[in-house]
Amino acid sequence: MANPDKAKRGIPPKEDFNAWYPAIVEIADLVDKRYPIKGMDVWRPYGWKAMRCIDNLTHQEMERTDHEEVRFPLLIPEDLLEKENRLVTLLKRAREEGVDPSELRMDEDEAGFKKEVYWVRNAGENDLDVPMFLRPTSETAMYTMFPLWVRTHADLPLKTYQIVNTFRYETKQTRSFIRVREIHFFEAHTAHVDEECATRQIEEDLEIVSRLMAMMKLPFIMSKRPVWDTFPGAWYTIGIDVIMPNGRTLQVASVHHYRDQWAQAFDLKYADENGKHQYCHQTTYGMSERLLGAVVGLHGDDNGLIFPPLIAPIQVVIMPVAAHKNPLVNETVESVSQILRESGFRIKIDNRDLRPGQKYWDWEIKGVPLRLEIGPRDVENGNAFAARRTGGKEPIPLDDITNQVRIQLDIVENELSNRSSEHLDGCVIRLMNLDTDIQEGHIYEVAFDGTDADAEVLEKTTGLVILGDSITPYDNEQPCIISGKMTTRLQHLARMY
Amino acid sequence: MANPDKAKRGIPPKEDFNAWYPAIVEIADLVDKRYPIKGMDVWRPYGWKAMRCIDNLTHQEMERTDHEEVRFPLLIPEDLLEKENRLVTLLKRAREEGVDPSELRMDEDEAGFKKEVYWVRNAGENDLDVPMFLRPTSETAMYTMFPLWVRTHADLPLKTYQIVNTFRYETKQTRSFIRVREIHFFEAHTAHVDEECATRQIEEDLEIVSRLMAMMKLPFIMSKRPVWDTFPGAWYTIGIDVIMPNGRTLQVASVHHYRDQWAQAFDLKYADENGKHQYCHQTTYGMSERLLGAVVGLHGDDNGLIFPPLIAPIQVVIMPVAAHKNPLVNETVESVSQILRESGFRIKIDNRDLRPGQKYWDWEIKGVPLRLEIGPRDVENGNAFAARRTGGKEPIPLDDITNQVRIQLDIVENELSNRSSEHLDGCVIRLMNLDTDIQEGHIYEVAFDGTDADAEVLEKTTGLVILGDSITPYDNEQPCIISGKMTTRLQHLARMY
Numbered sequence: 006m007a008n009p010d011k012a013k014r015g016i017p018p019k020e021d022f023n024a025w026y027p028a029i030v031e032i033a034d035l036v037d038k039r040y041p042i043k044g045m046d047v048w049r050p051y052g053w054k055a056m057r058c059i060d061n062l063t064h065q066e067m068e069r070t071d072h073e074e075v076r077f078p079l080l081i082p083e084d085l086l087e088k089e090n091r092l093v094t095l096l097k098r099a100r101e102e103g104v105d106p107s108e109l110r111m112d113e114d115e116a117g118f119k120k121e122v123y124w125v126r127n128a129g130e131n132d133l134d135v136p137m138f139l140r141p142t143s144e145t146a147m148y149t150m151f152p153l154w155v156r157t158h159a160d161l162p163l164k165t166y167q168i169v170n171t172f173r174y175e176t177k178q179t180r181s182f183i184r185v186r187e188i189h190f191f192e193a194h195t196a197h198v199d200e201e202c203a204t205r206q207i208e209e210d211l212e213i214v215s216r217l218m219a220m221m222k223l224p225f226i227m228s229k230r231p232v233w234d235t236f237p238g239a240w241y242t243i244g245i246d247v248i249m250p251n252g253r254t255l256q257v258a259s260v261h262h263y264r265d266q267w268a269q270a271f272d273l274k275y276a277d278e279n280g281k282h283q284y285c286h287q288t289t290y291g292m293s294e295r296l297l298g299a300v301v302g303l304h305g306d307d308n309g310l311i312f313p314p315l316i317a318p319i320q321v322v323i324m325p326v327a328a329h330k331n332p333l334v335n336e337t338v339e340s341v342s343q344i345l346r347e348s349g350f351r352i353k354i355d356n357r358d359l360r361p362g363q364k365y366w367d368w369e370i371k372g373v374p375l376r377l378e379i380g381p382r383d384v385e386n387g388n389a390f391a392a393r394r395t396g397g398k399e400p401i402p403l404d405d406i407t408n409q410v411r412i413q414l415d416i417v418e419n420e421l422s423n424r425s426s427e428h429l430d431g432c433v434i435r436l437m438n439l440d441t442d443i444q445e446g447h448i449y450e451v452a453f454d455g456t457d458a459d460a461e462v463l464e465k466t467t468g469l470v471i472l473g474d475s476i477t478p479y480d481n482e483q484p485c486i487i488s489g490k491m492t493t494r495l496q497h498l499a500r501m502y
Numbered sequence: 503m504a505n506p507d508k509a510k511r512g513i514p515p516k517e518d519f520n521a522w523y524p525a526i527v528e529i530a531d532l533v534d535k536r537y538p539i540k541g542m543d544v545w546r547p548y549g550w551k552a553m554r555c556i557d558n559l560t561h562q563e564m565e566r567t568d569h570e571e572v573r574f575p576l577l578i579p580e581d582l583l584e585k586e587n588r589l590v591t592l593l594k595r596a597r598e599e600g601v602d603p604s605e606l607r608m609d610e611d612e613a614g615f616k617k618e619v620y621w622v623r624n625a626g627e628n629d630l631d632v633p634m635f636l637r638p639t640s641e642t643a644m645y646t647m648f649p650l651w652v653r654t655h656a657d658l659p660l661k662t663y664q665i666v667n668t669f670r671y672e673t674k675q676t677r678s679f680i681r682v683r684e685i686h687f688f689e690a691h692t693a694h695v696d697e698e699c700a701t702r703q704i705e706e707d708l709e710i711v712s713r714l715m716a717m718m719k720l721p722f723i724m725s726k727r728p729v730w731d732t733f734p735g736a737w738y739t740i741g742i743d744v745i746m747p748n749g750r751t752l753q754v755a756s757v758h759h760y761r762d763q764w765a766q767a768f769d770l771k772y773a774d775e776n777g778k779h780q781y782c783h784q785t786t787y788g789m790s791e792r793l794l795g796a797v798v799g800l801h802g803d804d805n806g807l808i809f810p811p812l813i814a815p816i817q818v819v820i821m822p823v824a825a826h827k828n829p830l831v832n833e834t835v836e837s838v839s840q841i842l843r844e845s846g847f848r849i850k851i852d853n854r855d856l857r858p859g860q861k862y863w864d865w866e867i868k869g870v871p872l873r874l875e876i877g878p879r880d881v882e883n884g885n886a887f888a889a890r891r892t893g894g895k896e897p898i899p900l901d902d903i904t905n906q907v908r909i910q911l912d913i914v915e916n917e918l919s920n921r922s923s924e925h926l927d928g929c930v931i932r933l934m935n936l937d938t939d940i941q942e943g944h945i946y947e948v949a950f951d952g953t954d955a956d957a958e959v960l961e962k963t964t965g966l967v968i969l970g971d972s973i974t975p976y977d978n979e980q981p982c983i984i985s986g987k988m989t990t991r992l993q994h995l996a997r998m999y
Contacts, residue, residue: 174625
């Protein structure tokens, strides 16, 4: 049925994802893009609440795994960057020369790489003695302090995290949550006695990511990035990519194993049980507001957002209907909302003086998973009328409202889970040979065990990018798409955001 | 009893407050001051958790009073500042010329005042088209957007807040939490239909502050600041000053009534019920990490911190004693901690392999309000041994542990409340005439209704600063200390931080 109100709100069809996405983030009141700096949106209350719900899940996971929350300064003095620069240059050389980094000595003179950072060189009317930059991420700031905190093996593992604003001077086109210049960022940084303990941390990180993705119902792939896509200073990087509706992948999280490379650069050592000084092995784990971008992009439809219940700013909106006809209506709405609030649900009563249809569309746009209507007849029958954002309506008994609401939200969760799995399964296609026509909207799975030159051929021929080695390889050996050599290495090719 | 372990940790006696305070913030693991930028401390997990507990109380108060949380960009383009500068210059002229600001016209050419801000003029290798600065506070950023959000009276009141990092290039000596360059800051900004509604908001703000101060057991004074201490652009400012142990006052919060002055500068208008466009009336309410500084400074003693239970990162530490002698000890510790956690208490089990004395001192330094010891004999008797950080110990029955712990924490709360009231009462002295010897460690209450020149005399003679008009004036008229004229105006004089 054509809906004039909806049309007026100007939601483009989701099929046209590149028009739908930037429109819906504003129409649903998540952000306001009219702030006069490109790529720096204002978070409106509804968007910020959604982000805080996601952050709360992260906090819970961090507490469960004994990470401690810290807060480092935003500003980093330029001179601290020198250590990092030397490290990165060294690793680059090692890669180019095909040798182990430990065989190279750091050269004090090697110039650092240019960072896309914002510089602070003046304050008030003064020039600062040492220029500072806004953190793009906090390795440098943190690893300057870690050596002051770690003395012996008893201080390890050191597991810290923070959720902060970070900055990147993006020159590409910006997109709310997906490519912004002030980034709401989660970063965990850990230090361990040896490589093996650090590897166990990586495993824990991947478990945490998987749990969070399941809570948010996001379809994802985990890939060990190719060498050329490894984070500077890392031994290896695992990228966590969500598959967006248009089949492009969006890296929402990454995990890095640093071995002792950063520890050497920052002189982070501990005394082992024999009193011998050893370098720590380190890891980091990062996630950003892209998680919200993925949630928006994945679950929404032509009518607006759909929030998975666990991160919905409002889980249930309750609407009195024809309240003037029976005073019990408002009373019931109040008591139901109180019962649900006490059970921990996030509830909103909508008693605005508007036509019901208009209210429906508002909450539809905002993606509230469950709507409860309570009118005179419902009160008489002891029911509320439940409508799920993912489709389906039915009366539910008021005298068991807490359980009933939980059941309804579970149905929404399951529906979103199913859609997510279907999207993943439908998107990923096996690429058997290079003659295949590459289709828009798909991700290709290949058996690939070639050289860097082979990889270049693969990327050029397909016009896609190698995400890297899937962390779940083939059970049985398959012929490599380039060399034909048998391998269990399963890799994905995609268009990336 | 002399305690060698304690001496080793180097806590100076609290009597020497200027030595005690900077030492305890590090010894108790709140912050690390060794980060290489002056006035930018690293928040360690324990300190950050305390701040988050304070923030949570603030969030609760904001939710109770229907404020919505937003998040604005950190960076503000320089050109937005021009509006603010013109406003401030105008108000300054109005004050100097003794006329109502509405009688003056804004002069485009009037130069703005210099801000103590950090400037961002470059990013990567580029010069930015428009220089930007790090927010010292967000009036400019927010009031640029408010006109886009407010159309009619139905959009009012607009009540928003955020908790963010702000920046001030301090040239004075820095002090953890009290005077820092990156400030953890709360700011509420509201817009209303008229002056009266804005005034009601100010009243609500003062009620919120009073509630928060009561939760944190902080002795405070609220004063309407003299004109020369009014926030630039404000009609009036109310400062909330905590009285520190040395009798100096620390402004931890402030509330500003802007009338429609900012609205005129930023063209913030709404259509009233008759469709006529009117300027909004605005208020702001700010608080900072100084709250934590006040808590640390006020409640601590020679042995370390004392946290009021409502903001204690750990409310109860549970210590098994001689656990090797009876396996029931650890079992009981576990079950008690689980029961208490489920009741919402913040619990820590200390089963480190250290002497009990050492553990006591650790938690004493960290200011945990309640310590529970459980040993073989306690298990037999069905008791835990409770020791309060504010003094006093007693066995409490395990079979009623939740209530018993609540009672113990209430005793700590009451004790801190009493100490706070006693400190306030003991500090504040009535100043009857200017010949009085001004004593260190005191705040002076005066009846004062003089001119600016009189105020100068008063400040010069006493060597103190006028905090302003107490918001609770005298019930009966008193003679003004300078002119002898009868007045109910009660003002305070103090040394300020």
